[in-house]
Each structure stands twice: as C-alpha cells, then as structure tokens.
Amino acid sequence: MGDGPDLLLLHGAGGASHSWRGMMPLLAQRHRVIAVDLPGHGFTKSPYGSRSGLETMVRDLAKLITAQGWRPAALIGHSAGGAVALRLASLLDPMPKVVGLNPALTPFDGVAGWLFPMLAKMLALNPLTPVLFTLGNPGSRQARKLIEGTGSRLDEEGYALYARLVGDRRHVNGVLQMMARWNLEALLADLPDIAAETLFITGTQDRAVSPRVSDAAAARMPRARVVHMDGLGHLAHEEDPERVAREVLEFLGADTKAAQPDTC
Numbered sequence: 333m334g335d336g337p338d339l340l341l342l343h344g345a346g347g348a349s350h351s352w353r354g355m356m357p358l359l360a361q362r363h364r365v366i367a368v369d370l371p372g373h374g375f376t377k378s379p380y381g382s383r384s385g386l387e388t389m390v391r392d393l394a395k396l397i398t399a400q401g402w403r404p405a406a407l408i409g410h411s412a413g414g415a416v417a418l419r420l421a422s423l424l425d426p427m428p429k430v431v432g433l434n435p436a437l438t439p440f441d442g443v444a445g446w447l448f449p450m451l452a453k454m455l456a457l458n459p460l461t462p463v464l465f466t467l468g469n470p471g472s473r474q475a476r477k478l479i480e481g482t483g484s485r486l487d488e489e490g491y492a493l494y495a496r497l498v499g500d501r502r503h504v505n506g507v508l509q510m511m512a513r514w515n516l517e518a519l520l521a522d523l524p525d526i527a528a529e530t531l532f533i534t535g536t537q538d539r540a541v542s543p544r545v546s547d548a549a550a551a552r553m554p555r556a557r558v559v560h561m562d563g564l565g566h567l568a569h570e571e572d573p574e575r576v577a578r579e580v581l582e583f584l585g586a587d588t589k590a591a592q593p594d595t596c
Contacts, residue, residue: 334360337405339399340428341367342420343409344436345514346507348374350493351410354573359456366402367511368393369414372499372506383511390419396443397424405544406426406584410569411541412514414532421528430530431580434566436541437549439516474498483539483565490570523552530556531583533576535564 339415341352349367359365372378378555383392393416397404406429409417414435421430452503475495479486486494497503530553532546543560550556561568570577 333355333365334363335484336363337488338402338437339363339365340404340407341365342393342413342416343367343370343407344375344409344413345370345510346497347410347413347494348497348503350374351567351570353570354492355569355580358573358577363405366404368396369580370416370506370510372509373503376506378502378506378509382513384509385515386415386419386519387515388509390416390423393420396424404433406580408433408580410434411566412510412576415516415519417524418523418528418530422526427528429585430528432530432532432546432570433576434534434538434543435546435549436530437516437520438541438545439520474493474510479567481539482567483535483537483563484567484571486567490567498530520549523549524554527555530536531580532556533568533579534558534560535568535571536562537565538568540566559566580589 337441339359340374341349341356343349343351348369350369351367356365356367368374371392372384378384383387385538403426404424407413407421409433410433414430414432417430417432418437419433421428475491475498476486478498479491479494498516532550533540534543534546536543543558546558550558561572561579564571564575
C-alpha cells in the first residue's frame with residue numbers, strides 16, 4: 333500500500349497481516365508499506381516444522397525480500413515479530429531501522445522455560461490438535477476473551493478477524509509449530525552487538541509482555557530507546573493506530589516523514 337521508501341510490517345505469533353489494518357493507511361501516505369503473514373500464519377501455508385523457528389524464519393524472510401526487490405527503510409514488528417525484525421535487520425543491506433511494538437524479547441521463566449515449549453512441541457506433532465483447538469467454530473466472544481486477556485480492547489471488526497484466525501485449523505497448526513521451535517537465546521546474547529537504530533513502543537497495560545522487557549533490552553543495546561504509551565495493551569497498534577503511527581513516523585525522521593492524518 334502506498335508509494336515511497338519501503339516499510340516491512342511483521343505481525344506477532346497468532347496474528348496475521350490484518351493487525352496492521354489501522355496503521356497501514358497512515359504510514360502509506362509517504363511510504364510503500366508491505367505487510368506479510370509469517371510462515372504458517374494467516375494466508376500462508378504451514379512450512380516444514382523445521383523451518384518454523386526464529387533463525388530459519390528470518391533467513392526465509394531475507395530470501396523473500398531479495399526475491400521481491402524490497403529495500404526496507406524500516407522493519408516494524410509486533411510481539412514475536414519484534415524479535416524477527418531485530419534478527420532480520422542485520423541480514424539486510426543497507427541496514428534498516430527497527431521498531432518493536434511490545435516486542436517479545438524474553439524466554440519463559442522457571443519451569444515454564446522447559447515445560448511450555450515441550451508442551452507446544454507435543455501439541456504440534458499431533459495432527460488432531462488443530463481440530464481440537466477449532467471445534468465449535470469459535471466466535472467473537474472467545475476471541476474477545478483472548479484479546480482482552482492481553483490488556484487490549486478492540487472494535488468489533490478486530491474481534492471478528494481474530495475469531496476467523498482462531499477458527500482456522502491451518503493457522504492454529506502454524507502457530508503451534510512456531511511456538512514449539514521458538515528460541516531467543518542467540519538473539520538475546522547478541523543484543524549488545526545489534527547496530528540497527530531501534531525504537532521500542534510499549535503499552536503500559538500490556539499483560540502479555542511486560543514493558544520492563546523492552547526497558548531491559550534497550551539498556552543492553554547501543555542504539556535503542558523506549559517509549560511507553562499509557563492506557564494501551566499488547567495490541568496497542570490496533571487499539572490506537574494514529575497514536576502509534578505518529579511515534580513511528582517521528583522516529584523514522586524527516587527524510588521519510590509522512591503527512592499526519594486529519595484526526596491527529
């Protein structure tokens with residue numbers, strides 16, 4: 333959508349490109365904005381399980397970017413997409429800026445550190461799991477419960493779109509494959525060496541990823557800073573796309589600055 337310097341948008345685990353529906357028109361006033369579905373999510377086919385982890389996903393995205401001739405001025409990633417963006421930036425030339433929206437940059441603590449990945453792997457290996465997850469054709473009420481559990485409140489269209497995802501067996505399978513193979517150890521170890529100029533935007537009401545995660549990550553990075561947005565949850569960019577877009581555009585700078593929407 334739009335024309336100008338490329339911006340590549342990367343949704344989080346369990347989401348899809350629909351999550352950018354509010355921000356894309358704002359960013360597209362002066363940019364060509366590209367939103368992809370991560371492997372196994374949304375409109376994509378599930379990859380072989382071995383290619384659902386962070387490192388392989390990043391390499392496959394880098395190949396896609398090269399094949400399509402995209403030259404992202406910035407990578408904008410939400411939640412797990414923020415981790416993908418940080419890892420991907422170092423593979424691209426020129427190196428793009430990175431925006432992480434409530435980025436998921438911490439492994440599970442304690443027992444959950446080994447129990448949850450093991451459970452996800454067991455579920456992912458069971459061909460009946462996606463069927464069990466989607467039995468009953470989940471509606472907007474279930475989607476609302478899941479979303480509001482992260483500290484966010486969406487409009488009815490937002491809940492309906494997530495309900496469609498939760499009811500899609502292929503999507504559920506792709507999410508499980510990704511969860512089963514997700515490993516952040518190498519990325520976290522490399523944070524002090526990430527040279528990309530980075531902005532983390534967090535919602536103070538995020539109950540899925542604490543804002544402290546971004547604060548801790550930025551403190552270890554040479555060119556990172558954090559902006560906290562009061563009253564917003566994990567899906568801050570869907571709750572208040574105008575507010576988040578303004579912050580992103582200011583970070584991108586005058587050379588790529590878009591015209592502000594009339595409502596701002």
